[in-house]
Amino acid sequence: xxxxxxxxxxxxxxxxxxxxxxxxxxxxxxxxxxxxxxxxxxxxxxxxxxxxxxxxxxxxxxxxxxxxxxxxxxxxxxxxxxxxxxxxxxxxxxxxxxxxxxxxxxxxxxxxxxxxxxxxxxxxxxxxxxxxxxxxx
Ligand code: FES
Numbered sequence: 001x002x003x004x005x006x007x008x009x010x011x012x013x014x015x016x017x018x019x020x021x022x023x024x025x026x027x028x029x030x031x032x033x034x035x036x037x038x039x040x041x042x043x044x045x046x047x048x049x050x051x052x053x054x055x056x057x058x059x060x061x062x063x064x065x066x067x068x069x070x071x072x073x074x075x076x077x078x079x080x081x082x083x084x085x086x087x088x089x090x091x092x093x094x095x096x097x098x099x100x101x102x103x104x105x106x107x108x109x110x111x112x113x114x115x116x117x118x119x120x121x122x123x124x125x126x127x128x129x130x131x132x133x134x135x136x137x
Contacts, residue, residue, distance in 0.1 A: 004127065006034050006127055007036070007059050007135075008034050008035045008036065008061040008063070008119075008123060009035075009059045010064075010065055011038050011062070011063070012038065012040065013040060013042055013043050013065065013078070014041055015041075015073050015109070016067040016068070016106075016108050016109050017105070018037065020107050020110070020112050021037055021115045022112075023110065023112030024116045026112070027112050027113075029112055029116045031115070031120050032119050032120050032123035034123045034126075035123065042072060042074045042077035043067075043077055043080075043081035044066075044072065048087070048088045048091075051064075051102065052088070055132060055134055056134060058135050059132065060101065060129075060131055061103075061123075061125070061126035061132075062103075063102070063104065063105060064085055064103075064104045064105070065106075065107060065115070065118065066078035066082075066106055069106055085102060085103070086104075097133055097134065098129060100125060101126065105118050
């Protein structure tokens with residue numbers, strides 16, 4: 001869609017993805033400015049209501065970025081988040097919003113470049129999908 005600039009919200013674990021985003025900035029690694037980062041203590045803290053509410057409040061895309069599997073400070077927070085994201089993707093598909101608008105990524109604090117790639121990747125994806133049906137209403 002011409003002129004459409006996606007609004008993407010990234011819930012980033014303080015112990016990894018948030019630092020990776022910070023590192024991308026320190027490295028002056030350019031990435032899409034469409035991503036608004038929200039710092040969370042662990043991806044295990046995020047529940048489906050919060051993710052749904054983020055869409056309701058106008059996000060076109062949402063991603064959750066947590067520690068690498070096996071590295072979660074709370075053992076299984078990122079595994080729980082992965083299951084929640086997967087279940088919600090299904091619901092988003094069923095409701096017509098589109099499960100592709102939601103994604104989960106795992107990365108370490110040292111993966112600044114990867115964070116930038118993810119931000120670009122999600123921006124491209126959501127740009128192709130167009131504005132969220134919730135935002136259009
Ligand atoms: Fe990072 Fe749990 S502490 S995902």
